[in-house]
Amino acid sequence: MTSSDAIVIGGGHNGLVCAALLARAGRKVTVLEAGSETGGAARSEEFSPGFRVSSIAHVLNRLHPDVVASLDLEKHGLQTLVGGGMPSVALSEKGEPLTLRGAYGEVLVGASASEQAAWQELRAQLFRYAGILKPMLSRRPPDLNGMALGETLALGQVALALKRLGKEDMRDFLRVILMNVADLLDEQLEDDRLKGLLAFDATLGSHLGPRSPTSLLGLYYRLAGEAGGLPGAQMMPKGGMGSVVAAIGSAAGAAGVSIRADTVVDKILVENGRAVGVELAGGEQLRAATIVSAINPATTFLDLVGPRELDTGFVRKVSHIRMKGDAAKLHLALDRPPEFLGVDAAGHRGRLVIAPSPNHVERAFNPSKYGEFSPEPVMEITLPSLADSSLAPDGACVLSAVVQYAPYALREGWTKGKPKFQKAILAQLEKFAPGIGKTIRHAELLTPADIEARYRMPGGHWHHGELQADQMLMSRPVFGADGYDTPIAGLYLCGAGSHPGGGVSGAPGLNAARRIIAMKG
Ligand SMILES: Cc1cc2nc3c(=O)[nH]c(=O)nc-3n(C[C@H](O)[C@H](O)[C@H](O)COP(=O)(O)OP(=O)(O)OC[C@H]3O[C@@H](n4cnc5c(N)ncnc54)[C@H](O)[C@@H]3O)c2cc1C
Incomplete structure (x- = not known):
């Protein structure tokens, strides 16, 4: 009917x-x-009595205007963005984190003056280049069988934006576009914490390490997104x-x-x-x-x-x-908020990233090529109940983390591998937030295989x-x-x-x- x-x-x-x-x-x-x-x-769901969380996606940074x-x-x-959105904190085991404040690091705190200057130059360049690709997000890709007028105009806009860059920038854009992110970062920056954070963001949700060819594209995709009209901004919706x-x-x-x-x-x-x-x-x-x-x-x-x-x-x-996911999701119901080494109150309300260097991210990626999980995983952590007390009982706290690398097709199978991977993640967390382990009331780990089964996403793949x-x-x-x-x-x-x-x-x-x-x- x-x-x-x-x-x-x-x-x-x-x-x-x-x-x-x-x-x-x-x-x-x-x-x-x-x-x-x-x-x-x-979706948002209850994962333990009284504890609610964004079940899979937890940071809003690209809802199209x-x-x-x-x-x-x-x-x-829809909740609107407050201020410049939440900061990103590159955590350090030594208690000396580095913080990007405002929309993807307008202000960099915790780095040397020369690194801050180098970052401002690189940041401006990344946004300029991501901006070239941005018009493509809200259009059909070009139709090779014959483009309609609108599509030709869209491509024309991209060409024009490229031309507006000027000769030197245009040449550089074409040079770097298919590069790996680690090489670009090594060309322009010194600080491993900053490079680790950027390498993590470039490879989040993909089966790539920072040294894999084209991994820089992931960073452009990230920075072509925006929140509240601010490119690169991010928020945790209430x-x-x-x-x-x-x-x-x-x-x-x-x-x-x-x-x-x-x-x-x-x-x-x-x-x-x-x-x-x-x-x-x-x-x-x-x-x-x-x-x-x-x-x-x-x-x-x-x-x-x-x-x-x-x-x-x-x-x-x-x-x-290809659609075998590598990202897992961890939810912890904690008795009280954790304390990450050297991080202030504003930082705890931000996005906390464990990715100490591009080499660390690359080493975390290596085992996934052979169907094994990372023994020292990299992760993006949020504590949503600090900003929204309705998500946890009084005094308690929700931790939500996207953790890589967790290959969908784990060689030993996830039934055997999951408890071991969870142990590796908690050990990693303990290094950056000592004592967190003792406060865990309940832990839920969703591997790509769990994500596939629960959310009908084949391969549990981000994209x-x-x-x-x-x-x-x-x-x-x-x-x-x-x-x-x-x-x-x-x-x-x-x-x-x-x-x-x-x-x-x-x-x-x-x-x-x-x-x-x-x-x-
Ligand atoms: C671990 C992880 C963390 C992530 N974190 C973030 C993040 O922080 N920020 C971000 O922006 N993105 C994040 N993402 C990516 C984001 O979650 C997805 O890209 C996005 O949700 C995809 O949306 P969608 O509507 O296209 O598909 P989906 O959200 O997958 O929705 C598809 C829907 O179709 C339904 N369905 C499937 N089969 C059938 C059927 N046969 N009949 C009827 N219904 C069916 C499903 O139940 C589902 O509701 C993350 C992804 C992963 C895996």
Whole structure:
């Protein structure tokens, strides 16, 4: 039966953004979400009695301004950025941390005067170069089969921005673009703490070490994001990432989107090469002229559509998308707030990073190439209950950490490996916050395999597919399904696996909605 103009499969934040924009454009839209609530990897949940946390994504640094504006998210309860956002603290075992304050280090505290000067120069250059790539985030990647006027103009904008850099900067931009981050940092900086932090940020969420070719691209992707209009800024939303999803969900509801939770889509129905509806796990069928998949591209094509409907070459490309995650998530319910060595009260409310040097990050990465976890992992820690007391009982504290490297396909298997990895993480934490171990009431560690099972993210991958040069732009997720269209008429993609990639940005959802509206799909 036809009950909607469009069905969106998956109620993660991208699915909700796309649904809300389609509904605002006059479509009757239904979102089908497998979980009991929407938000996907951007939910907030209770992980121990009285302790709540952003279950996977915990730092907001790239929600696209066009998403915020076009859905009036501030009116729907999106919290705005306070000051320059939260600081980043590069922790040190010796109790001498280094702090980046303001939007990604306008002010650097704890480094020598010469390092501060070198950082200001590098910071300005990084933002200039990230700014070149920024217009691409909110557009379709160029269509090699023939560009529409809008796409040609967008590319023209990038070329113009490049030209505006001037000859010397343009040459340097082209020199560094595919470099590894460690080499660039070694060229310009001295302080291992600062270099370690930047190396960590460049490789977060990917299967790359700082010395892997092209690892600098990850830093540009990070810095092309913004919060509250400030490039590179970051915040922990009050109530956790779930409050961002609640604002998007409220905008979707106000636009008339209907959401069905606890509804697993098993099949995309295809007739004569055209998507005509979906079949749910219980066998119920729903029909619509437009089907939008906000879930992983490989699941979409290989499981829901099925290889019989697709060209063999296309199936091969899809089955080769690299998407084995390396990032784990740790949640600790603590009796009291921990004290990280040398960190002040403002720093404890920031993003605390254990990545003492690029070499340390590289050494942490090495074992993951062979299916082993890092014995001395690197991590990004937040203490969200310090800024939002509703997240923990009185006097107690929540610790949330993204920890690398934890290969999805651990050679010994995660049943055996998980307790050992947890021990390694806690030992690492103890070095930087002595005594923390004694205050742990409850610990929850989610490996990529857990993330896959709980959030239906294949490989537990941050971006639903590696965000590396060969899986970007018109090769994202693969050539033939780039730009949100697919080989199946009436079927579109709109999740993190599509351009420009993952993170809580809403950009794939935004761009896909624009495409579908333009196609009158
Ligand atoms: C460890 C880790 C830490 C991260 N930290 C951050 C961070 O701090 N900041 C940040 O910006 N990003 C972070 N990310 C990345 C971010 O979480 C994701 O890129 C983002 O949530 C992807 O959003 P999405 O809407 O595209 O997909 P998802 O959030 O994966 O949503 C997809 C939805 O589809 C549903 N679904 C799947 N299959 C079906 C089906 N068959 N039928 C119906 N529904 C289905 C799922 O249940 C889910 O709700 C992190 C990722 C990881 C793995």
